[in-house]
Amino acid sequence: MRPFLPLHIGFALCLLAGCAASDSTSAPAGPALRLDAQSAPSWGPESPPFNDEIILRGDGFGLVKFRQPNDGDRIVYLDTRVIGLSPNTSYLLQRAVDANVNDDCTGTAWLTLGMGTTPQAITTDSRGTGEAALYRNLGATAVGTKFDIHFRVIDATTSAVVLTSGCYQFTVSE
Numbered sequence: 001m002r003p004f005l006p007l008h009i010g011f012a013l014c015l016l017a018g019c020a021a022s023d024s025t026s027a028p029a030g031p032a033l034r035l036d037a038q039s040a041p042s043w044g045p046e047s048p049p050f051n052d053e054i055i056l057r058g059d060g061f062g063l064v065k066f067r068q069p070n071d072g073d074r075i076v077y078l079d080t081r082v083i084g085l086s087p088n089t090s091y092l093l094q095r096a097v098d099a100n101v102n103d104d105c106t107g108t109a110w111l112t113l114g115m116g117t118t119p120q121a122i123t124t125d126s127r128g129t130g131e132a133a134l135y136r137n138l139g140a141t142a143v144g145t146k147f148d149i150h151f152r153v154i155d156a157t158t159s160a161v162v163l164t165s166g167c168y169q170f171t172v173s174e
Contacts, residue, residue, distance in 0.1 A: 060084030105167035
């Protein structure tokens, strides 16, 4: 008997691992999917923490998919989505780090994130939803460097903090 996965989990696994439909000669009757490890993307492993799903809460909700592929470039991709914020407004994603890796984010040197070193606004639509594909180059940071990191979203005009995250840990990989 095959283990049962809820559809949304199975679909997510399929998207992450790269699925292909099985041929009818080797599969049981009915639709089936096969996980193909060879076609899986080369994202960093989860332990130590190379990738994180950053949850932001406050006046609305936000999610940052914090990903670093396994390659020599050491670029972190920050696919950011916010909902429930003021409509037609520009916001900025910021991060602060500290090298004392203890799950207690004490860093207060906020860096505005964007397209490399160029800050990039996240502009909401008429419903208060916005998204941006941001990235940060960590090429000057040594592989294996660990730090606590936390995030916030601020109003680009007033600098008021509208969303904040908890504390996460990250390890720079290659």
